[in-house]
Amino acid sequence: MMDILSSFSFQIVAIGTMILAFACGxxxxxxxxxxxxxxxxxxxxxxxxxxxxxFMIVGTLDALSLLIGALIFGAFAFFVIQMINQYSKISLDASLALVLSSFFGFGMTLKSYVQGSSAYGHTGGIDDYIFGQAAYMLRADVNIILIVSAISLLIFIFNYQRIKIFIFDPVYSHMIGNKPTVMNALILVMTIGLIAAGLKAVGVILIVNLLIAPGVIGLMWSKRYLYVTLIAGFSGLVSAFVGTYISTAYVGFATGPTIILCLSAIVLFSILFGTHGAVRNGLMRRRHAA
Known part of the structure; x- marks a missing residue:
């Protein structure tokens, strides 16, 4: 065990995934x-x-360049979703499905073209952004995760009360001067930044789990928003550490999916045995019925 914990490659991957999972949570x-x-x-x-x-513009898998490309398209996708939802009769879930499939299909088409062209040289690393490849994270990738996570968390901390009011009472939030466009922009910046920073670690397929699962865990154990955020953050952090350790100790376990499996196990346990989980709620209903 100590050999793994003292390994530099393990430490790099563990630090990057733990920071990312905490911020996403x-x-x-x-x-x-x-x-x-x-x-x-x-x-x-x-x-x-x-x-x-x-990658096509820069010609290399430079972490910062890829992050900028991801941020631009993430913001553009959000703008398209808002336009479809606002100016058409298409529902939000339908517009999400349209944008998701269309943009991802465009990306897969570009990937096929790049990998089939001799002009771009080695392109194997592009596949890492689909399913994630945290085991091959470099210090530059970890630095980007650290910077983006720090910015997102600082935005959250300095606007905590405004965000809290906006979540639970948007009407009152607007009345006291919190413009919905500004609040949505803050949330968008934090979300898109973390997704873009985490693509190499867990990929576009699994990144959403890091954003959803910890929040579900938090809600199963508390109804106070501060506690929910702390539980969510630390559940993501613990899952990242355990998942990274398992994938390092056992050959053949991919780091990103292993982290998601650990997080899913905590979700299942919380849904069943959490303070607001199924077992406790079932017992409470039986007591009231009796």
Whole structure:
């Protein structure tokens, strides 16, 4: 065990995934409580063509360039979703599905073109952004995760009361001067940034789980928002550490999916045995019925 913990490669991957999972857990509670969880899924898939286009322009898998490409396409996808939802009769879930499939299909088409062309050289690393490849994270990737997570958490901390009011009483929030456009922009910046930073770690397919699952865990154990965010953040952090350790100790276990499996196990346990879980609620109903 100590050999693994003292390994430099393990430490790099563990630090990166733990920071990312903690930040995603905290920020993800906003979208869970606002019932906008699938927006993260749509944005994550929509960022993939931005990654491929950035590679085509730069010519290398430079972490910062790919992050910028992902951010641009994530913001553009959100704008498209809002336009469809506002100016058409298409429902939000339908517009999310349209954007998700269209953008991701565009990204896969670009990937096929790039990998089939001799002009771009080695392109195997692009696949890492679909399913994630945390085991091959570099210090530059961890630095980006650290910077983006720190910015997102600082935005959250400095606007905690405003965000809290906006989540639970948007009408009152607007009355006291919190403009919905500004609040939505803050939430969008935090969410898109974390998704873009975490693409290499867990991929576009699984990144949404890091944003949703910790929030669900938090809600199963508390109804106080501060406690929900702390439980969500630390459940993500613990899952990242355990998942990274398991994938390092046992050959053949991919780091990203293993982290998601650990997080899913905590979700299942919380749904069953949490303070507000199924078992406790069932016992309470029986007592009231008696």
């Amino acid at each position: 905290v920020i993800g509670t906003i979208n869970v409580l606002r019932q906008n969880s699938l927006i993260g899924d749509a944005i994550g898939h929509a960022q993939f063509p931005g990654v491929v286009l950035a």
